[in-house]
Amino acid sequence: MASKIRIALDAMGGDHGPSVVLPAAALSLQRHPDLAFEIYGQEAVLRPLLDRHPTLAAVSTLHHTDIAIRMDDKPSQALRYGRRVSSMWLSIEAVKRGQADAAVSAGNTGALMAMARFCLHTMARIERPAIAALWPTLRGESIVLDLGASIGADARALVDMAVMGAAMARVVLDIEAPSVGLLNIGVEEVKGLEMVREAGRLLREAPPPGLTYHGFVEGDDIGKGTVDVVVTEGFAGNIALKTAEGTAKQISGYLRAAMSRTIWAKIGYIFAKGAFDALRDKLDPRKVNGGVFLGLNGIVVKSHGGADAEGYAAAIDLAYDMVKQDLMRKIIESLDLDQRAAVETVSAGGDA
Structure with missing residues (x-):
């Protein structure tokens, strides 16, 4: 029998x-029967709700904790009173201890990032984690990062x-060499902040393995789906x-x-209901909910x-896919390949 995720x-x-x-969790379990859950929170509240979903209860372990991180807590406050005892910390720690393959939370973003970084630490070479998410576009979907992990x-x-981001695109979008663009105020190489221009130069002159560097993209290119991966820093990304x-x-x-302004508009809506339903489905943010903390x-x-x-x-489905497709290994391999390519480029320059 295959192991559970x-x-x-x-x-x-x-x-x-x-x-x-x-x-x-019950909905996601219906879609992915090989799921199992470690659930952290107040047992008196959780147990009656869990009993309503017998199938979910059969594959879940409930862990009681009295402490919950508030949505308005500052990250420093959350770390001070919630470290090692809150439902947020314990769910992350389960990943560190190997009790879980991934953690999912809808809690305070700043506190979640602070705890995740403190508990899991960043990968070798990565100084700042990033939040990456799927973005609906005219061409399908793209990945955008960073959406607010740091400024x-x-x-x-x-x-x-x-x-x-390219490693995530290979997993989620099934693209061998995703196209990557840097978000900028113009597509010309002379425009933008120095850090963005320098990143563009690095990607242009020595593109990392496993991606195709497109160049600079502007804000309207995100929705157009001009590239598979849009890269920016967290302040601009969150805005x-x-x-x-x-x-x-x-x-x-x-x-x-x-559609409700006149009787004729209401009648027109009836005839065009299928088209409006398709549009509503496309604009539904629930379908692409979930940001992955990359770099941890x-x-x-x-x-x-x-x-x-x-x-x-x-969001649970996204975590499942990240585990199922071995995202962590692919990111580490991509970073290692990029590091080797950079060393080889420097060595070649020195030999010349």
């Missing part, structure tokens, strides 16, 4: 906590993100993400208002704090 869940995290996390990044960090989420809600609001010695996935069960299940 075990996911550790911070059941107390997010805006809705266990009322969303457990139904989400600012030097040229070397941007190159490392390109390597890690881009929140802007896209707000625009999707704005468009949905416009459509609802327009373990897989941690961040769900949107306000996600419902379907959205949180998508």
Whole structure:
């Protein structure tokens, strides 16, 4: 019998906590019967909810903890009172101890990143982890990183993100040599911040193995799907993400208002309902919920704090895919190959 893929869940995290996390786990289990769960949180709250899902209960181990990280806690506060005893920390620690293959939380992003970095540590050579997520585009899907793990990044960090993002694209998008672009204020090589121009030079002159460097891309290229992987530092990436989420809600609001304005608009909606349903499905953020923390010695996935069960299940599905496709090994191999290629390039230059 094939071994189970075990996911550790911070059941107390997010805006809705266990009322969303457990139904989400049950949904994901239906799609992936080889899943099992380590669930961390307040047993008195979790046990009645778990008993409603016998199939989920049969493959789950419940771990009681009294402490839950609040959504408004500062990362330093969370580390001070929640380290080693909170549902968030224990779910991450399960990955470190080998009790789980990945951890999923909808909790406070800053606290989750601080705890994950403190507990799992970064991979060799990686100074800053990045949050990477799937982004719906006109061509299908792309991967965008960093979406807010840290503010600012030097040229070397941007190159490392390109390597890690490309490794994730090979796993999730099944593309052999994903195209990678650096987000910039223009496509010309003379534009943008010095760190972005320097990263572009490094990627252009010595492209890492396993990716195809496209060049600079602008904000509108993200939605177009111009490249498979868009790389930026966390401040710009988070603004881009929140802007896209707000625009999707704005468009949905416009459509609802327009379709209910007159009796003829309502009749037109009936005839065009299939098309509007397809558009709603495409704009549904739940389908691509989940950001992967890349650059750590373990897989941690961040769900949107306000996600419902379907959205949180998508984050669990993403964690499952990352484990199933051996993302960690592929990132390490990609970083090693890039390091070797850089050394060979320097050696060749010296020989010349």
